[in-house]
Amino acid sequence: MSQEAAYIFSPEQLQYKFHNEHPFNQHRLSITNDLLMKLGALSPETILPARKATIDELLLIHDEDYVQAVIGAAEGQSRSSYRTTFGIGTEDTPVFPHMHDAAAWLVGGTLAAVDYVFDSGYKHALNLGGGLHHGFRGKASGFCIYNDSSIAIEYIRKKYDARVLYVDTDAHHGDGVQWAFYNDPDVCTLSFHESGRFLFPGTGHVNERGHGDGYGYSFNIPLEAFTEDESWLVAYKAAMREVTEYFKPDIILTQNGADAHYYDPLTHLCGTINIFHEIPKLAHELAHEFCGGKWIAVGGGGYDIWRVVPRAWSLIWLEMSEQKETLKQSIPKVWLDNWQEEAPVQLPPEWHDPKGLYPMIPRKKEIEKKNERTLLKALKPIYDQQKKVKS
């Protein structure tokens, strides 16, 4: 196991819980931790703690009246403005006790990741409790209260003056992070998502390229509903490499929402676990090629917490800590036995999905062609620049 990678987790992160029926469920962190431990790829003493972000750190991105509203709501206060102005107390983002503390612990995990990488000699760090990419400066949205990635990026800019490439493979557009740095040429955002025509939040069009000095530093690859592995990976591999070469970041921060899988109940993509084998692999490779290894990974969406998230997120850690030889064995039986009773679905016994997971997609060809076009459009500025350099 590589000593270059930091695994960050604190039990306080589990308190980010809206209610029992809510799809965003940090129970998946416990299930994932357990899978890695049963696999022998993680032990309790090697887990590094998160911390609670301070108010000042939250204010790196968020507005003061918004943070005050979250604290107020967590204390049981109720004002009509909470819902209408701040997006708290909606069906997506209901109020729950300690919501400020719990959200601040998720942010603190990603901030800890930053410090482990820049200050403590780690090359990579993973905070699966982070990745709440829909949080806006002054508004909660899409299950997200505080935007840990935005805060961490601003923290990196202020404290370490490094240029950041943010890559978002959640099935939903990484809108909160994109808009936070839309004018900033030192932060490049790249988001792969199901097209906003089909899925929340509706944005993430190819034409959203940044504004002012930040123009040209926002990339979006909106994919068709029912996109499958092959087409998804063609887009990912091409855009990931081109954008990294073009931007030449000092550090890569990847958001690893695990909801592009066919089983995910909130999205309409048809990925299998294959894409989650490939995502961290290329991120890892590019981090070494361009950033001296500096790579921070966070979690994100992922609403099939039994069949998809534990495997997808374990794969990030196995890649990051160079323990992929453990994949030669099947999913440990002790893990299956541990959780099968609680799981409402059959847990997957293998690291790969069986063939024929879902019915044939009748529009497959058209979807692939459309995605190909989208990819070319998104990368056109880079290709145009390459042509200029050559001629």
Add this chain to the structure above:
Amino acid sequence: MSVNVRDIMKKDVIVAQRDMPVSEALDLMKTHKIRHLPIVNKQNEILGIVSDRDLRDAAPSIFDEKHKEFINLPVSKVMIEDVITALPLDFVEESANTMTENQISCLPVEEDGVLAGIITETDLLLTLVRLTGAAMPTSRLEIEVPNESGQLSEVSNIIKDHQINIQSVLVYQSFSDNTKKILVFRVQCMDMRSLLKSLKEANYKIIWPTELEMKP
């Protein structure tokens, strides 16, 4: 059915073969009151396109000797070969974007490699007034309802019961069935499942989000 290129494209496309002389192509466009002429081969694959304006701009003055030579050229010599096309299931607003970006006013529609139809700026303008974009974080909800009064209100009430804010609404008559209306909402909510459940219980036909059959 949402508004796709397929819904508004003209399917009976006036076309020319590659060896048609320019003069004939101009006449053909004049006769049919069209401004664009796709050039296809026998398999109906798109080879190129000409517009009446391109041809007139390129033509030497009628007093010039070269004029006669020009109007007798086969269209394949003057056509634009790098044709920008649309796909049948492209959304109408995307096609509008493509046209604006490329400063063109017509898109042949291509399906399985062959010409399936054509859309022009005029078709788009008629359709675009019915469409709206999404700037706020919202999800798209599309419902087919009977074409009778009170439907929008009833659906909105169900949305209201879920305390979900509606960002925009679009109502139009179904393109395929004039006894039906389509309601397209953009709602401020990421997890629509409980709303969808209520709508299904009230027997509404939900067009989007659809699920693949067998999806658990």
